Structures are given as C-alpha cells and as structure tokens.
Amino acid sequence: MSSHHEGTASPTPAAPPVKKAPEKEPRLDAGNKHHDHYARRLPPCRHAMRNYLLPIVRWETPYLALMQDKLRSPALDSYFAVTANLGTHTFYMVFLPILYWCGYTNIGRAMVHMLAAGIFFTGFIKDMLCLPRPLSPPLARITMSGSAALEYGFPSSHSSNAVSVAIYALYKLHSAREDHHPNVFLALQLLCYWFAISIVFGRLYCGMHGFLDVVVGSTFGGAIAVAQLIIEHSFDNWLFVTSPLPPLIITLVIFVLVRIHPEPADDCPCFDDTVSFVSVVIGINVGAWHYAMTGLAIDDPIPSTNPFRLETVGLPRATLRILLGVVVIFLWRATMKPTLFTVLPPIFRLLEQLRLNLPRAFFLNASKYTSIPTLRGDDNVIPSASELPNLLKNLAHPRKRSVSVGPQSAADAYETLAYRNRRRRESINSLDGAVQEDVAWSPVVKKASLRDLRSSSRQREKSPLGASPLPTPAASRVHSYEQMMGTGHVEGINITPDDSETELVTQSPAEAASEKREIFMQLMKPRVRYDVEVVTKLIIYSGIGYVAVCANPILFEFVGLGTGIRTGSI
Structure with a gap:
C-alpha cells in the first residue's frame, strides 16, 4: 500500500442520491449506472x-x-x-x-x-x-x-x-x-x-x-x-x-x-x-x-x-x-x-x-x-x-x-464498485433467462429456490469477457480471475467470489451506500x-x-x- 501523507483528509464521499434514471441511462457503461461518479464529473x-x-x-x-x-x-x-x-x-x-x-x-x-x-x-x-x-x-x-x-x-x-x-x-x-x-x-x-x-x-x-x-x-x-x-x-x-x-x-x-x-x-x-x-x-x-x-x-x-x-x-x-x-x-x-x-x-x-x-x-x-x-x-x-x-x-x-492487493485510490474504488454493479446486472439478466427457460420446458411449473436459479444461471452464462469458457486450464484460470475482479480484497478483508456472487443479485440503496462506504474506508485518506x-x-x-x-x-x-x-x- 502507499505511504501515509500528513494533513487532514477530505471526508469520504457520500453515496449519490438515488434518482429515477432517464430512458437513455442503460446506454451508459455498466460501471457508471448506480455508481455514476464519472458520468457526473466528466x-x-x-x-x-x-x-x-x-x-x-x-x-x-x-x-x-x-x-x-x-x-x-x-x-x-x-x-x-x-x-x-x-x-x-x-x-x-x-x-x-x-x-x-x-x-x-x-x-x-x-x-x-x-x-x-x-x-x-x-x-x-x-x-x-x-x-x-x-x-x-x-x-x-x-x-x-x-x-x-x-x-x-x-x-x-x-x-x-x-x-x-x-x-x-x-x-x-x-x-x-x-x-x-x-x-x-x-x-x-x-x-x-x-x-x-x-x-x-x-x-x-x-x-x-x-x-x-x-x-x-x-x-x-x-x-x-x-x-x-x-x-x-x-x-x-x-x-x-x-x-x-x-x-x-x-x-x-x-x-x-x-x-x-x-x-x-x-x-x-x-x-x-x-x-x-x-x-x-x-x-x-x-x-x-x-x-x-x-x-x-x-x-x-x-x-x-x-x-x-x-x-x-x-x-x-x-x-x-x-x-x-x-x-x-x-x-x-x-x-x-x-x-x-x-x-x-x-x-x-x-x-x-x-x-x-x-x-x-x-x-x-x-x-x-x-x-x-x-x-x-x-x-x-x-x-x-x-x-x-x-x-x-x-x-x-x-x-x-x-x-498490495485491493483498491488503493479513488479511481480503484469506483472501478471496484462499478465492476461489482456490472456483475449484478449480468446476474439479474441471467436469472431472468433461467426463469423463462424453466417455464418453457417444465410441464408443471415449480417454484425454484433463488440459490438453484443462481446455480443454473451460472452454468448458462457466458464469460464477462464475451466468450464461453473453454475446457482448458488457461481458460479456467482466466475465468477464475474474472470472478476475482471487483471483490476488493484489502489488508485481510476478502470477499470471495462465491460469497460475492450470492450477494450480487439484489441490493437496496442502503446496502449500496454501505458497500461504497466500506470500500472507501479501506483507502488511504488523501492529504489536504x-x-x-x-x-x-x-x-x-x-x-x-x-x-x-x-x-x-x-x-x-x-x-x-x-x-x-x-x-x-x-
């Protein structure tokens, strides 16, 4: 991690207020939806x-x-x-x-x-x-x-x-x-x-x-x-x-x-x-x-x-x-x-x-x-x-x-949050597809558990990089590294890929604010x-x-x- 600087730090930015997104919001990069820091600042x-x-x-x-x-x-x-x-x-x-x-x-x-x-x-x-x-x-x-x-x-x-x-x-x-x-x-x-x-x-x-x-x-x-x-x-x-x-x-x-x-x-x-x-x-x-x-x-x-x-x-x-x-x-x-x-x-x-x-x-x-x-x-x-x-x-x-492993700067923190949000959206989309497929093929529609749907969607979803996982050790390794992206392991705090995936599907505004606060608290406070x-x-x-x-x-x-x-x- 970087060395500490002397001086009073600016307060950790609070989570942006939740607003109704305009129709063109989905066009933004996934990393700027919800955590839209760069959309607002640039x-x-x-x-x-x-x-x-x-x-x-x-x-x-x-x-x-x-x-x-x-x-x-x-x-x-x-x-x-x-x-x-x-x-x-x-x-x-x-x-x-x-x-x-x-x-x-x-x-x-x-x-x-x-x-x-x-x-x-x-x-x-x-x-x-x-x-x-x-x-x-x-x-x-x-x-x-x-x-x-x-x-x-x-x-x-x-x-x-x-x-x-x-x-x-x-x-x-x-x-x-x-x-x-x-x-x-x-x-x-x-x-x-x-x-x-x-x-x-x-x-x-x-x-x-x-x-x-x-x-x-x-x-x-x-x-x-x-x-x-x-x-x-x-x-x-x-x-x-x-x-x-x-x-x-x-x-x-x-x-x-x-x-x-x-x-x-x-x-x-x-x-x-x-x-x-x-x-x-x-x-x-x-x-x-x-x-x-x-x-x-x-x-x-x-x-x-x-x-x-x-x-x-x-x-x-x-x-x-x-x-x-x-x-x-x-x-x-x-x-x-x-x-x-x-x-x-x-x-x-x-x-x-x-x-x-x-x-x-x-x-x-x-x-x-x-x-x-x-x-x-x-x-x-x-x-x-x-x-x-x-x-x-x-x-x-x-x-x-x-x-060092984990976010070290504000840019790192926002990217970590943005990538987590991207995976959230992909998980939701995968779940929607899994539900529709189960309804189409089952003669009797049963209410599946959320964990079963997550498991099913993970088997069907493509790699976040846009390619289906290949049965090779290198491709498997790459896929495991993809799952580590956005986990935010810092100084002994580790959100494992499995744990993070079970929490990625839904998130309330309060949870989003808490998540953002957790990430920024791990950063070195910048000096004045x-x-x-x-x-x-x-x-x-x-x-x-x-x-x-x-x-x-x-x-x-x-x-x-x-x-x-x-x-x-x-």
Missing part, C-alpha cells in the same frame, strides 16, 4: 471516450493476472520493483543536472525536453480520460513508490519516458559509431534495449499497467524522441540570441499549458508531476540563455555548454562539483518552500476577493485556511533532504518492496492540497532548472571547482 465528450476504452482495460485484466501468476517469483518481484525506479521522476531529476555539470549539456537539455513532454502529454490524457489501472484483485501491485498507484493508468508515463530516452540514446550512439570499439558499441546498444524493455515490461509484471497503457505510452515516447531529434538544432538556434524574447515566449507557453491541463474526476497527483517537470523546462531554458550571455559558456557541442574536462578538473574536484551542486539545489528547495507558503496565501486571498483567482479541483482555496502545516510526502519529483536517509536505506536493501502549491512548484522547479544550468556552473568557477575558463586556461 464532460460528455470525455465521458464517452472513457466509456469506449474502459472495456479494454477490463478485458485485459484477467490475462495480465494469468501472466503475472505464471511469471512471479521473489527475485523477479525485487528486480522489477527496483528497475521501476529508473523510470521515476526522482531518478531523472537527480541524474540530469550531473550531465550539465560534466559537460553533456546537449544530452541534458534533450532529456529534460523529452521527459517533460512525456509527463505532460501522458498526464494530460490521464486526467482527461480518468481510466483506472487494471483491477486489483486479481492483480497484485508491486512497487517501491508510494504515489504511483494513486494515479490513473492510461497511458503509462514510465513507458513513455523509457522509450523516448532509449530511442534518443540509440540514435546518438549510431551517429557516433566510429568513436566506440565494436564491443563497447554492442554493449551500449544492449544497455539501451535493456533499459526500455525492463521498465515497459516491468509495468505489466508489477500489475501497474495494462497492455493498452504501455503500448500507447511507448508510442508517445517514440514520437517525442523523433520530434526532439528533428527540431533540437533549430530550437537551439532560435533560443540563443541576444534578445530575451525566446525564453519569455517559452515561459508564457508553459503557463498556458499548465492552465489548460484538464481537471480530473478524482484526487490524482498527475497534475502535480506535470507542473514540476514543465517548470524545469522554464528554468533550463531561461538559465541556458542567461549562461550563454555571461561569456563563461562554450558553443561545443551546443551553445551554453558548461566547459568540462576531467583531465583538467580531476576526479576529486569533479566529485566536489557534483556534491556542491546537489547541496545548492536542496538548499534552494528547502529555503523557498516555507518562504512561498508564508508569502503566497495572503496574495491568493486578495486575488480571491477580487475574483482573479484560478481555482482548481481538490486544492483548498486560501480563504479556507490560515496557515499551511509542515507537509511530508507532498513531492513525487524531488524528495526533501529529511527523506534522503530513508531513500538511501531503501537502496541499501534493494529487495524492499510493497505488494493547498492552492498555493501550484505556484510554489512553478517557482521552485523553475529555480531548480535555473540553478542547475546557470547558477551552479557560475558558482563552480568562483569557488575554484571550474575548468579555469575565466583565466583563459582552456
């Missing part, structure tokens, strides 16, 4: 697209469970849980600044642009369509991240990031093939393929995504990598001019993109991650433009490159550069976060009074709180310094992982999110990008950790 167009794709997510779930059951082992659980960290925002945000400080500015800039595009587009679609992850049970979710399961499933951000990075790296590797020994060249190619395959397949193995999620996510990643390779040189030529207009345009465009990001139907952290990463794009472009204007940068291989030669700097000083750079970034974050949490709320209250605020769902308006408590676990991109010991401890014990957090992330992560590509390289020169370009030694 615009018709978004809701229609969700309904079109949701059956695919449900169809592939038992097959994912079958695959997971066939392949799972403790060693593979640990392997894919650990390698999933190579696709996280934290890994990239720690790794990318080092590329800048070691002279690989071209690779660092390309990586930031591709990853930000991947996070933005996949997060945009996630919040637009609100599609759940494949149901657990039957899947077990294996992760070392406390927040991953709280996001929607479609499409996979991990897959997009991994594929874009791998394709870009392979292209650059082939472009400089003559610079590498054949064995080294082969090893580097295999490393790229291993990186992408481990992360993409790992999302399936770990039960975090379905086939549709990773296919579409990987497609996005490939398209983003190709676009980056096509426009990177012309983009750099446009940016690095004496006029400050290009970085200003980039900043304004990103502000607009943040504003048009769709509102989700549930409290999903996709938007937070999007804001963090696109803010870094602002910072690295403003910072790169400024650093190019200082005269400290060189133009090889691209403008605004931080000069670096390991032979000149030496390994000890190079290590100190990296350590100092990381410390400065953490100091910036640790200083600015409490400062902005103090300065921004009064400004937001004033804007709210003037009706100039831009409220967002699941964020508390400044007029409704007086101060912001110390927040922990509120950042999925760069952890606070106080969390570093725990992260290092996890790295020291790589087998540590969490295996404050309206100033959006602007805070914009400022902090823009600053992190600026510090990484401009402020730190300048600092290195002035404290004697540079390459001596100021004295003309290079």
Whole structure:
C-alpha cells in the first residue's frame, strides 16, 4: 500500500442520491449506472471516450493476472520493483543536472525536453480520460513508490519516458559509431534495449499497467524522441540570441499549458508531476540563455555548454562539483518552500476577493485556511533532504518492496464498485433467462429456490469477457480471475467470489451506500492540497532548472571547482 501523507483528509464521499434514471441511462457503461461518479464529473465528450476504452482495460485484466501468476517469483518481484525506479521522476531529476555539470549539456537539455513532454502529454490524457489501472484483485501491485498507484493508468508515463530516452540514446550512439570499439558499441546498444524493455515490461509484471497503457505510452515516447531529434538544432538556434524574447515566449507557453491541463474526476497527483517537470523546462531554458550571455559558456557541442574536462578538473574536484551542486539545489528547495507558503496565501486571498483567482479541483482555496502545516510526502519529483536517509536505506536493501492487493485510490474504488454493479446486472439478466427457460420446458411449473436459479444461471452464462469458457486450464484460470475482479480484497478483508456472487443479485440503496462506504474506508485518506502549491512548484522547479544550468556552473568557477575558463586556461 502507499505511504501515509500528513494533513487532514477530505471526508469520504457520500453515496449519490438515488434518482429515477432517464430512458437513455442503460446506454451508459455498466460501471457508471448506480455508481455514476464519472458520468457526473466528466464532460460528455470525455465521458464517452472513457466509456469506449474502459472495456479494454477490463478485458485485459484477467490475462495480465494469468501472466503475472505464471511469471512471479521473489527475485523477479525485487528486480522489477527496483528497475521501476529508473523510470521515476526522482531518478531523472537527480541524474540530469550531473550531465550539465560534466559537460553533456546537449544530452541534458534533450532529456529534460523529452521527459517533460512525456509527463505532460501522458498526464494530460490521464486526467482527461480518468481510466483506472487494471483491477486489483486479481492483480497484485508491486512497487517501491508510494504515489504511483494513486494515479490513473492510461497511458503509462514510465513507458513513455523509457522509450523516448532509449530511442534518443540509440540514435546518438549510431551517429557516433566510429568513436566506440565494436564491443563497447554492442554493449551500449544492449544497455539501451535493456533499459526500455525492463521498465515497459516491468509495468505489466508489477500489475501497474495494462497492455493498452504501455503500448500507447511507448508510442508517445517514440514520437517525442523523433520530434526532439528533428527540431533540437533549430530550437537551439532560435533560443540563443541576444534578445530575451525566446525564453519569455517559452515561459508564457508553459503557463498556458499548465492552465489548460484538464481537471480530473478524482484526487490524482498527475497534475502535480506535470507542473514540476514543465517548470524545469522554464528554468533550463531561461538559465541556458542567461549562461550563454555571461561569456563563461562554450558553443561545443551546443551553445551554453558548461566547459568540462576531467583531465583538467580531476576526479576529486569533479566529485566536489557534483556534491556542491546537489547541496545548492536542496538548499534552494528547502529555503523557498516555507518562504512561498508564508508569502503566497495572503496574495491568493486578495486575488480571491477580487475574483482573479484560478481555482482548481481538490486544492483548498486560501480563504479556507490560515496557515499551511509542515507537509511530508507532498513531492513525487524531488524528495526533501529529511527523506534522503530513508531513500538511501531503501537502496541499501534493494529487495524492499510493497505488494498490495485491493483498491488503493479513488479511481480503484469506483472501478471496484462499478465492476461489482456490472456483475449484478449480468446476474439479474441471467436469472431472468433461467426463469423463462424453466417455464418453457417444465410441464408443471415449480417454484425454484433463488440459490438453484443462481446455480443454473451460472452454468448458462457466458464469460464477462464475451466468450464461453473453454475446457482448458488457461481458460479456467482466466475465468477464475474474472470472478476475482471487483471483490476488493484489502489488508485481510476478502470477499470471495462465491460469497460475492450470492450477494450480487439484489441490493437496496442502503446496502449500496454501505458497500461504497466500506470500500472507501479501506483507502488511504488523501492529504489536504493547498492552492498555493501550484505556484510554489512553478517557482521552485523553475529555480531548480535555473540553478542547475546557470547558477551552479557560475558558482563552480568562483569557488575554484571550474575548468579555469575565466583565466583563459582552456
């Protein structure tokens, strides 16, 4: 299960009032009849697209469970849980600044642009369509991240990031093939393929995504990598001019993109991650433009490159550069976060009074709180310094992982309820057919017991996936996984398939409300999110990008950790 967050949670939503359904209600997806959360929260167009794709997510779930059951082992659980960290925002945000400080500015800039595009587009679609992850049970979710399961499933951000990075790296590797020994060249190619395959397949193995999620996510990643390779040189030529207009345009465009990001139907952290990463794009472009204007940068291989030669700097000083750079970034974050949490709320209250605020769902308006408590676990991109010991401890014990079964987010809970309701409707329809068949064939109509009718209907009904069960072990396994879908096993609470089926046929409004309350009580309560957090992330992560590509390289020169370009030694 995901880790606990500090803060006061919003109350568990009450069951919607029972209303007389209009005639077109049966056209809604079965998951939105009775538990019609998404029908009420999403615009018709978004809701229609969700309904079109949701059956695919449900169809592939038992097959994912079958695959997971066939392949799972403790060693593979640990392997894919650990390698999933190579696709996280934290890994990239720690790794990318080092590329800048070691002279690989071209690779660092390309990586930031591709990853930000991947996070933005996949997060945009996630919040637009609100599609759940494949149901657990039957899947077990294996992760070392406390927040991953709280996001929607479609499409996979991990897959997009991994594929874009791998394709870009392979292209650059082939472009400089003559610079590498054949064995080294082969090893580097295999490393790229291993990186992408481990992360993409790992999302399936770990039960975090379905086939549709990773296919579409990987497609996005490939398209983003190709676009980056096509426009990177012309983009750099446009940016690095004496006029400050290009970085200003980039900043304004990103502000607009943040504003048009769709509102989700549930409290999903996709938007937070999007804001963090696109803010870094602002910072690295403003910072790169400024650093190019200082005269400290060189133009090889691209403008605004931080000069670096390991032979000149030496390994000890190079290590100190990296350590100092990381410390400065953490100091910036640790200083600015409490400062902005103090300065921004009064400004937001004033804007709210003037009706100039831009409220967002699941964020508390400044007029409704007086101060912001110390927040922990509120950042999925760069952890606070106080969390570093725990992260290092996890790295020291790589087998540590969490295996969760059952709903973990609001999206999971609503999907569990929706799937239960779908089975209810199918059971009722099957019972109706069983009654009519008994009447047609019996010379004397007898009053059958409800349990007998259920037994008869279960023998006649088709698989929920639309195909009759086949007498093969694999098909039998798939059918058993179908029966586990929507049971909602959480922390020792297990509604078995047989027990759930005996209760699926009829349900009163009071029972529906109790069922919904039971599911939501099993979830971790989300922390309060404050309206100033959006602007805070914009400022902090823009600053992190600026510090990484401009402020730190300048600092290195002035404290004697540079390459001596100021004295003309290079």
